[in-house]
Structure formats: structure tokens, C-alpha cells
Amino acid sequence: MGLISQAEVVDHGLLATQGGLVIDPSGRVLTATGEPIPRLYAGGGTACGLAGPHSDGYLSGNGLLAAFGMGWLIGDDLTTEHRRRRRP
Structure with a gap:
């Protein structure tokens, strides 16, 4: 008694989005020719991020960092665009 009769293999892994849509520094999605749409x-996870297209560049927390940072930049760009359109 006391012996293990069954064992499961447990391994670590990485679950993160690598790659995604190509964007400019304001978060605008770019066409294949580099023009903003x-x-x-x-x-965040929908854009080609800080880690690049492969998992070897991923650091813990990069997903949240990219989502927060790009959200801030996108909001800033949208605010600037909104103000520009409202000027007479």
C-alpha cells in the first residue's frame, strides 16, 4: 500500500497570442503597403506585439502590458482625431 498506481505527466506551456495585425505606433492597423486603414x-492580443511573432521573445506580463499600453495610445489617437474633426 502507499504506492502510486497511476501517474500523470504534467508539463508547462505558453498560452499567448504571438503575431497579429501589423499596426503603427498609434495602434492603427496597416495595409500590406503600410498605409493605415x-x-x-x-x-493587445490582436496586434503584432512586443514579443514578436515567436514565443522565444515572450516575457511574463507582456500581454497585459501591450493591452494597457496600446489601449492608452489608441485612446489618445482617437481623442486627437475627434478634436480635429470638431474644429470649424
């Missing part, structure tokens, strides 16, 4: 933004 009007009113289309991406950030």
Missing part, C-alpha cells in the same frame, strides 16, 4: 485599430 481608416478607423481600424488593434492592440
Whole structure:
């Protein structure tokens, strides 16, 4: 008694989005030729992020950092655009 009769293999892994839509520094999604698509933004896991396209560049917390940082930049760009359109 006391011996283990069954064992499960447990392994670590990485679950994160790598790659995504190509964006400019304001979070605007770019076309294949590098032009921003009007009113289309991406950030966080939907955009090609800080870690690059492969998991070897991922650091713990980068997903949250990218979501928070790009959200801030996208909000700033949208505010600037809104103010520009409202000027007579």
C-alpha cells in the first residue's frame, strides 16, 4: 500500500497570442503597403506585439502590458482625431 498506481505527466506551456495585425505606433492597423486603414485599430492580443511573432521573445506580463499600453495610445489617437474633426 502507499504506492502510486497511476501517474500523470504534467508539463508547462505558453498560452499567448504571438503575431497579429501589423499596426503603427498609434495602434492603427496597416495595409500590406503600410498605409493605415481608416478607423481600424488593434492592440493587445490582436496586434503584432512586443514579443514578436515567436514565443522565444515572450516575457511574463507582456500581454497585459501591450493591452494597457496600446489601449492608452489608441485612446489618445482617437481623442486627437475627434478634436480635429470638431474644429470649424
